Amino acid sequence: xxxxxxxxxxxxxxxxxxxxxxxxxxxxxxxxxxxxxxxxxxxxxxxxxxxxxxxxxxxxxxxxxxxxxxxxxxxxxxxxxxxxxxxxxxxxxxxxxxxxxxxxxxxxxxxxxxxxxxxxxxxxxxxxxxxxxxxxxxxxxxxxxxxxxxxxxxxxxxxxxxxxxxxxxxxxxxxxxxxxxxxxxxxxxxxxxxxxxxxxxxxxxxxxxxxxxxxxxxxxxxxxxxxxxxxxxxxxxxxxxxxxxxxxxxxxxxxxxxxxxxxxxxxxxxxxxxxxxxxxxxxxxxxxxxxxxxxxxxxxxxxxxxxxxxxxxxxxxxxxxxxxxxxxxxxxxxxxxxxxxxxxxxxxxxxxxxxxxxxxxxxxxxxxxxxxxxxxxxxxxxxxxxxxxxxxxxxxxxxxxxxxxxxxxxxxxxxxxxxxxxxxxxxxxxxxxxxxxxxxxxxxxxxxxxxxxxxxxxxxxx
Amino acid sequence: xxxxxxxxxxxxxxxxxxxxxxxxxxxxxxxxxxxxxxxxxxxxxxxxxxxxxxxxxxxxxxxxxxxxxxxxxxxxxxxxxxxxxxxxxxxxxxxxxxxxxxxxxxxxxxxxxxxxxxxxxxxxxxxxxxxxxxxxxxxxxxxxxxxxxxxxxxxxxxxxxxxxxxxxxxxxxxxxxxxxxxxxxxxxxxxxxxxxxxxxxxxxxxxxxxxxxxxxxxxxxxxxxxxxx
Numbered sequence: 001x002x003x004x005x006x007x008x009x010x011x012x013x014x015x016x017x018x019x020x021x022x023x024x025x026x027x028x029x030x031x032x033x034x035x036x037x038x039x040x041x042x043x044x045x046x047x048x049x050x051x052x053x054x055x056x057x058x059x060x061x062x063x064x065x066x067x068x069x070x071x072x073x074x075x076x077x078x079x080x081x082x083x084x085x086x087x088x089x090x091x092x093x094x095x096x097x098x099x100x101x102x103x104x105x106x107x108x109x110x111x112x113x114x115x116x117x118x119x120x121x122x123x124x125x126x127x128x129x130x131x132x133x134x135x136x137x138x139x140x141x142x143x144x145x146x147x148x149x150x151x152x153x154x155x156x157x158x159x160x161x162x163x164x165x166x167x168x169x170x171x172x173x174x175x176x177x178x179x180x181x182x183x184x185x186x187x188x189x190x191x192x193x194x195x196x197x198x199x200x201x202x203x204x205x206x207x208x209x210x211x212x213x214x215x216x217x218x219x220x221x222x223x224x225x226x227x228x229x230x231x232x233x234x235x236x237x238x239x240x241x242x243x244x245x246x247x248x249x250x251x252x253x254x255x256x257x258x259x260x261x262x263x264x265x266x267x268x269x270x271x272x273x274x275x276x277x278x279x280x281x282x283x284x285x286x287x288x289x290x291x292x293x294x295x296x297x298x299x300x301x302x303x304x305x306x307x308x309x310x311x312x313x314x315x316x317x318x319x320x321x322x323x324x325x326x327x328x329x330x331x332x333x334x335x336x337x338x339x340x341x342x343x344x345x346x347x348x349x350x351x352x353x354x355x356x357x358x359x360x361x362x363x364x365x366x367x368x369x370x371x372x373x374x375x376x377x378x379x380x381x382x383x384x385x386x387x388x389x390x391x392x393x394x395x396x397x398x399x400x401x402x403x404x405x406x407x408x409x410x411x412x413x414x415x416x417x418x419x420x421x422x423x424x425x426x427x428x429x430x431x432x433x434x435x436x437x438x439x440x441x442x443x444x445x446x447x448x449x450x451x452x453x454x455x456x457x458x459x460x461x462x
Numbered sequence: 463x464x465x466x467x468x469x470x471x472x473x474x475x476x477x478x479x480x481x482x483x484x485x486x487x488x489x490x491x492x493x494x495x496x497x498x499x500x501x502x503x504x505x506x507x508x509x510x511x512x513x514x515x516x517x518x519x520x521x522x523x524x525x526x527x528x529x530x531x532x533x534x535x536x537x538x539x540x541x542x543x544x545x546x547x548x549x550x551x552x553x554x555x556x557x558x559x560x561x562x563x564x565x566x567x568x569x570x571x572x573x574x575x576x577x578x579x580x581x582x583x584x585x586x587x588x589x590x591x592x593x594x595x596x597x598x599x600x601x602x603x604x605x606x607x608x609x610x611x612x613x614x615x616x617x618x619x620x621x622x623x624x625x626x627x628x629x630x631x632x633x634x635x636x637x638x639x640x641x642x643x644x645x646x647x648x649x650x651x652x653x654x655x656x657x658x659x660x661x662x663x664x665x666x667x668x669x670x671x672x673x674x675x676x677x678x679x680x681x682x683x684x685x686x687x688x689x690x691x
Contacts, residue, residue, distance in 0.1 A: 022569070022590075023528070030525035078567060078591070133617040133647070159617055167621040170565025171592075175618070207616045208565045234567040234591075242567055267570050270523040302570065303518060305646050311520065373617070374647050419690075 002251045002291035010084060010289055011244065017074065017082040025076045026268040029236065032073055033274040036065040046272040051313040051406050052356055053321060054399035063322035066280025067091070070237065073281065075289045078240040086288055094288035100328045102256060102293060104154060104199035106226060111153045111199065113294060115328040118321050118361040121396035125364035126388030127332045130156035130204045132370065132379045142426055143189035145381035145435045147198055151388035154332070156201040156366055157186045161376060170207040178205045179215030183222040201230045201258065209245035217253035224255035233261040236269060236278045237285050247290050258332065259292035265311050266302035275299055276315040280322050287329060296366060298334035304417040306338040306372055308349040310410060317360040324361025332364035333357050340371040340423025341380045342441045345413045347448040350387045352406045355457065358394035359402035365391050377425040382437045382445055390452065393459040405455045465496050469505035472537065476509025479529025484537040498544040499552060510534050510581045514666050524570065527577055534581035554583055556608035556676045559601045561589030563622040568615035571645060574665040575613065582669045595626045602639055609672060614645040624656040640681045642671060650688040660687040667691050
């Protein structure tokens with residue numbers, strides 16, 4: 001359980017650590033990552049022909065490099081322009097005290113998030129996507145549709161587009177109001193789906209701290225014993241007061257924390273190898289600075305703002321393997337698909353993303369981020385179910401087997417990642433009365449599922 | 463050193479992000495009597511194009527792009543005063559106020575765009591992250607900007623792009639500034655819907671967009687310009 005005393009020490013460091021500008025920080029990160037890549041012989045280890053790594057020794061070297069990076073860099077606080085420093089003792093203590101498993105939800109919907117290892121036959125938990133912009137009038141229906149698929153263990157909700165017709169402007173009292181509103185809508189969706197005890201990430205509509213303050217832990221609409229607090233960092237090894245407000249609010253509520261971040265291929269970490277190492281460091285930092293009970297991170301490729309290309313999957317898998325082999329940290333890893341509903345591109349991206357995480361030892365995986373979360377209502381329950389099926393079905397495959405499968409799937413979409421097929425909206429793909437997919441979307445789902453079975457993913461026959 | 467070699471050296475200095483070498487070469491170019499406009503167009507800009515190409519191919523990364531942008535700005539500061547007045551209309555320039563929307567603490571995309579635009583000859587006023595609409599407008603008024611560029615990484619902060627345009631209209635300032643928008647959740651459809659003057663999907667596209675906009679009719683444009691490459 002996160003501690004207030006520890007939090008206050010972090011706040012003290014945020015006000016007393018070495019001074020550094022944001023630009024200096026980015027350049028320093030780039031230089032330090034380059035040095036570590038050299039020191040640990042990690043340069044040019046990205047192998048485009050094999051998007052899933054199966055070299056344990058290489059994954060362990062990435063872990064050591066990421067661990068050193070986290071300690072050497074510390075964490076940059078955007079609001080004070082100071083560095084929150086960490087010692088190896090701080091880090092080791094934080095890692096030792098991290099939970100090995102989390103019991104989430106209650107009743108028939110209770111699940112346990114457990115640490116896994118690469119090629120672990122125990123299936124990871126399937127988490128529904130978060131952050132999609134969803135229209136107010138279909139918000140409950142869409143989440144009901146997702147939650148009614150029992151393959152999905154945790155609900156990570158979308159962002160509600162409006163509150164009684166008004167845009168929930170970030171950082172204003174509208175956002176405070178929408179925090180509570182979204183918690184209410186999500187709770188109703190779970191009740192309608194017959195899963196009132198399903199563990200839930202209550203407030204996704206909270207770009208600043210206000211949404212969370214307005215909804216999370218508020219009596220009658222959000223239960224901090226059931227819901228997890230979502231805390232998203234602004235970047236690699238970086239924090240801000242917005243983030244720290246959310247952390248202390250979760251501590252005040254006695255809630256579990258799940259902390260997210262992104263590591264950018266092409267950004268300050270540089271190449272895929274640098275992004276993998278920086279992601280490892282950032283996962284460790286989330287525990288040591290934000291007291292994360294679980295992490296929900298991702299890799300982004302800045303060239304197309306997704307991660308289902310070869311570089312993205314390689315970095316994603318490498319960091320998941322490094323963490324799962326060397327720590328017992330829990331994570332609900334995020335993947336970033338760009339295809340839209342009712343497209344083959346989306347299902348192929350989902351399959352690649354879920355197989356990579358499943359064989360790389362992720363304890364849970366969130367999926368998918370349909371359409372790059374870019375288009376309103378461009379997400380449906382069917383691809384969430386598909387992700388859960390593939391994620392769990394791939395558990396127990398070896399990394400080599402997974403690699404052979406993703407090698408066949410990636411070429412089907414990699415040339416259109418910069419101009420993805422955006423597909424159709426929820427309203428266009430579903431009967432909103434019965435919550436059934438259209439025949440077109442269902443047939444496509446069955447076709448790709450059959451294709452995966454033929455490629456060797458152990459799924460139930462459609 | 464010959465003209466061709468000097469221009470190549472300038473381009474290489476930009477690619478390497480070596481500000482001192484870029485400035486020294488710029489001075490050598492001026493001393494050699496080479497046309498300053500040609501130095502920018504055939505030397506420095508070629509270097510910036512090359513680093514942009516490498517960035518798109520994952521051969522160069524954001525920090526290198528920033529260093530190249532800084533080197534470009536340093537050398538153009540040396541060269542620009544020597545451009546003859548009759549040549550100045552061949553130089554694309556303009557003042558751009560740029561920042562991340564209120565409530566948005568993400569800045570990588572915005573930093574890439576600011577760097578490339580700065581390197582391409584625009585004067586950049588980077589307001590940073592979490593910038594209120596009224597701060598964008600106040601800065602634009604203060605520096606007499608041509609363009610206001612707002613980035614948003616979150617769907618819930620992209621509403622401020624619409625509010626910026628409404629604020630400019632209500633304050634009677636819409637005809638003074640081009641408004642361009644971008645960011646991960648921002649789409650061309652959104653740009654058209656809110657009446658933005660332009661949208662670009664990538665940083666390289668942002669430069670192309672601004673060059674087109676600056677040379678076009680005054681704001682507000684009747685049709686949103688979209689650069690989707």
